[in-house]
Amino acid sequence: MKFLILSRDGVINMTRVEGVRKPDEWAPLPGSLEALARLQREGYRVVVATAQPGVAKGAPRMEMLNRIHVRMLESVRNKGGQLDAVFVCPHSADAGCSCRPPRPGLYAEIADRFKINLSSVHAVCANGDEADAARAAGAQPVILGDDDRGASGTAARYGSLDVFIDALIAGKLES
Ligand SMILES: [Zn+2]
Numbered sequence: 001m002k003f004l005i006l007s008r009d010g011v012i013n014m015t016r017v018e019g020v021r022k023p024d025e026w027a028p029l030p031g032s033l034e035a036l037a038r039l040q041r042e043g044y045r046v047v048v049a050t051a052q053p054g055v056a057k058g059a060p061r062m063e064m065l066n067r068i069h070v071r072m073l074e075s076v077r078n079k080g081g082q083l084d085a086v087f088v089c090p091h092s093a094d095a096g097c098s099c100r101p102p103r104p105g106l107y108a109e110i111a112d113r114f115k116i117n118l119s120s121v122h123a124v125c126a127n128g129d130e131a132d133a134a135r136a137a138g139a140q141p142v143i144l145g146d147d148d149r150g151a152s153g154t155a156a157r158y159g160s161l162d163v164f165i166d167a168l169i170a171g172k173l174e175s
Contacts, residue, residue, distance in 0.1 A: 002043050003121045004168075005110060005134065008050035008086075010126035011144055011161055012036075012072065019054040022064060023071040031162035036081030042169055047114075048072075048086040049106045049123070049130075051099075055090035062090065085113070101129040107137030122173075124164060131155040142173075 009015045014027050039046055055062055069086050076083050087106050089099040099105035111118050123134035123141045131141035141155040142164060156174040158164040167173050 001045065001116060003114070003116060004039065004044050004046050005107065005118075005121060005123040005139060006046060006048050006161070007124060007126045007130050008048050008072075011124050012048070012076075015126075019052070019059070020068055021054065021060045023068050026068050026071050026075075028075060029160065031160060033076055033079040033081060035162045035165040036076050036083070037079045038165055038169060040081045045084050045114075046082065047084050047110055049110060050086065051089040051091075051101060051106070051130075053090075053092050053100070055088070056092035056095065065090070085110075087113075101127075101133035102136070104133045104136035107134050107139055111137060122168065124158075124161060125155070128155075 006012060009020065012028060012032050013020065014029055016025060020026050036046065052065060054060060055065055060068065065088065073083055087110055089097060089106050091097040091100055093100065097105070099109065107118065107123065118137055118139035121139045123139040125131040125134060125141050125143050126145065128143065131143050134141040143155045143157050144160060144164065158167070
């Protein structure tokens with residue numbers, strides 16, 4: 001199955017220092033929606049995995065986070081793309097949950113829900129913690145940008161989702 005896991009902030013949409021707290025603060029990165037449309041035409045199923053620790057503090061509240069995601073799903077769909085699901089870790093950084101990267105729970109949950117082996121699945125991550133989580137769940141991480149949080153030094157790096165997806169579709173990924 002053609003399957004891809006994407007992080008959210010810094011991969012699909014712009015990051016904000018305070019986090020995205022309401023729908024009109026959600027703004028796509030240049031080229032990301034068009035790239036998702038190309039994936040759709042290629043027959044990929046795409047899911048999002050994102051840690052949103054602000055939810056634990058009520059900013060945004062879960063109901064507002066859902067509205068933010070409705071805006072994201074509609075924005076993607078309006079450009080011809082499709083996101084199949086959004087998996088969220090809503091816990092604070094010190095909660096010790098199993099789903100906050102670098103722990104692999106969020107990615108393992110995706111594998112379980114879709115009944116797939118992640119060994120041939122790429123996960124597009126925004127930082128090294130996410131890359132470590134994806135790898136621990138058996139997926140193949142790549143990192144966008146130059147955020148060096150986390151221990152991972154071996155994931156391939158790409159400048160944007162747009163550039164990665166072009167390489168993926170062309171079968172020209174760095175190994
Ligand atoms: Zn969690």
